[in-house]
Amino acid sequence: MDPESEPTKNIEAELIAERELLREVINEQAKLLEARGAVLERVAELGDSVGDVTSALRMEIRTVESELEPFLETIPEAARELIRRALEDSQKHVSEVRGLAKALHELTR
Numbered sequence: 578m579d580p581e582s583e584p585t586k587n588i589e590a591e592l593i594a595e596r597e598l599l600r601e602v603i604n605e606q607a608k609l610l611e612a613r614g615a616v617l618e619r620v621a622e623l624g625d626s627v628g629d630v631t632s633a634l635r636m637e638i639r640t641v642e643s644e645l646e647p648f649l650e651t652i653p654e655a656a657r658e659l660i661r662r663a664l665e666d667s668q669k670h671v672s673e674v675r676g677l678a679k680a681l682h683e684l685t686r
Contacts (some may be wrong), residue, residue, distance in 0.1 A: 617685045624681030631675045636669050 649657045
């Protein structure tokens with residue numbers, strides 16, 4: 578047996594093993610990227626859904642405000658202020674949630 582051919586065979590075997598390992602790493606990275614893409618797509622969908630719900634909620638709050646306005650003058654001042662404060666806080670919270678939905682959507686771009 579040629580003494581020089583044995584080291585060459587070892588090197589070739591090592592290269593083949595490293596190539597196979599590299600293929601496995603690349604395949605795993607591809608799977609991770611695919612999973613990440615699916616997660617980002619779902620986050621975008623959720624962000625859109627939250628945005629839609631907050632838009633509907635904002636319109637409903639405005640409807641309640643306009644419907645209550647004629648009756649506010651007929652109730653005690655403390656109750657009137659409590660209702661107004663609750664409606665204002667609700668609008669602020671809806672705006673905050675809308676901002677969060679936009680931030681979720683920005684993550685997916």
